[in-house]
Amino acid sequence: MSKAPTAARSGLLACEVCRLVSHAPPPGSDAYCPRCGAMLHMRKPASLARTWAFLIAAIILYVPANTLPIMDTSSLFGTQSDTILSGVAFLWTSGSFVLASLVFFASVMVPLVKMIALAVLAGSVQMRSVAHPRTRTRLYRIIEFAGRWSMLDIYVVTILVALVQVSTFASIHAGPGAAAFGAVVVLTMFAAASFDPRLIWDIQEKES
Amino acid sequence: MSSPTFVACLECDLLHRQTQLPSGGEARCTRCGALLYRHAPPDANERALALALTACILFVVANVYPIVGLEVQGTHTSSTLFGAVESLWDDEARTVAVLVFFTTIFVPAAELIGLTWVLVTLRQGARGRGAVAILHFIESVKPWGMVEVFLLGVLVSLVKLAHIAIVEPGVALFSFGALMAFIAAAAAAFDPDAAWKQLETIR
Ligand SMILES: [Zn+2]
Ligand SMILES: [Zn+2]
Numbered sequence: 001m002s003k004a005p006t007a008a009r010s011g012l013l014a015c016e017v018c019r020l021v022s023h024a025p026p027p028g029s030d031a032y033c034p035r036c037g038a039m040l041h042m043r044k045p046a047s048l049a050r051t052w053a054f055l056i057a058a059i060i061l062y063v064p065a066n067t068l069p070i071m072d073t074s075s076l077f078g079t080q081s082d083t084i085l086s087g088v089a090f091l092w093t094s095g096s097f098v099l100a101s102l103v104f105f106a107s108v109m110v111p112l113v114k115m116i117a118l119a120v121l122a123g124s125v126q127m128r129s130v131a132h133p134r135t136r137t138r139l140y141r142i143i144e145f146a147g148r149w150s151m152l153d154i155y156v157v158t159i160l161v162a163l164v165q166v167s168t169f170a171s172i173h174a175g176p177g178a179a180a181f182g183a184v185v186v187l188t189m190f191a192a193a194s195f196d197p198r199l200i201w202d203i204q205e206k207e208s
Numbered sequence: 209m210s211s212p213t214f215v216a217c218l219e220c221d222l223l224h225r226q227t228q229l230p231s232g233g234e235a236r237c238t239r240c241g242a243l244l245y246r247h248a249p250p251d252a253n254e255r256a257l258a259l260a261l262t263a264c265i266l267f268v269v270a271n272v273y274p275i276v277g278l279e280v281q282g283t284h285t286s287s288t289l290f291g292a293v294e295s296l297w298d299d300e301a302r303t304v305a306v307l308v309f310f311t312t313i314f315v316p317a318a319e320l321i322g323l324t325w326v327l328v329t330l331r332q333g334a335r336g337r338g339a340v341a342i343l344h345f346i347e348s349v350k351p352w353g354m355v356e357v358f359l360l361g362v363l364v365s366l367v368k369l370a371h372i373a374i375v376e377p378g379v380a381l382f383s384f385g386a387l388m389a390f391i392a393a394a395a396a397a398f399d400p401d402a403a404w405k406q407l408e409t410i411r
Contacts, residue, residue, distance in 0.1 A: 036407075137220060165299065
């Protein structure tokens, strides 16, 4: 495992935009890709600090995202506020078990698992863990891809507001929870984009 | 001073020598399993252009027609995607309105128009104005185009509304379905390496 032929060890830099591998300039000077002109970095700049910052902001906003209503419905029968979870419960009790599971998975499980996974990834790099590098890289690949599905409920609210607001029998308004929830999705996407999985492997080589 | 025969894994930094792949093949990192590159047929970007052009047309149809209609007690209402964004904006849910606009209208449109422009100009053997900047932009906004998630969201809201009213899927709903498929197909067909190599020769 030690002394793997990495780009960094060979004095090469890979462009993250066009993937061209080029020679690293002398330390201290900025590097640009000779083919596409993108700025080159050996590793994503301030990766851990930025990941933690976005992640902590996401964790804080996860509380209002789940406790504040994402939708207020007023009709002849009164007013009703829906949080993410009560929306799932509504789908479940009305017999749409598949959709209830789908929304629960996308809106509750995905953000939660994504935040835990990012904390595990950033924490393990910080503590210089050498365990399961391949599994951790795969975990990163999955959460980077899966996070977008959490936007599901935002789109549901959008359609419901648009269609029911104009009709006479009821009106639906977006609640403050929707903005908080949207922010959680955006922040976890930034957190995932800030994390550099190559850090997992750098430790691997130094410690072995 | 470049080494075009090498490719570095973006997830673990391991260096690999690039080899000729069989048709339809893909190369994965030997250490972490990340995708390194795919085999691209010589006409890959021709196909990507045809798919992107079709997606552009579908995008227009999907945004002009209503996504879904609703009938309650004889009154009919319907909304386009942009109309839905406007309702959110008027409803003081501005953050959400901006987020929906960005992920379902702005990013997919910018990606499709940008990709089409770059591919059309490359096909004519020219370097389109801003081609490099456009390809950089497409690469950076890629995760923010969420047409497929939006489509699922519409289906969920259809089921929710079916409890209180008669719902009528609109023309745009089917167009969005097709748009999702064509965006995915264009992205899969697009061979960025060939485009970059071609851009490098036209200066
Ligand atoms: Zn480059
Ligand atoms: Zn790798």
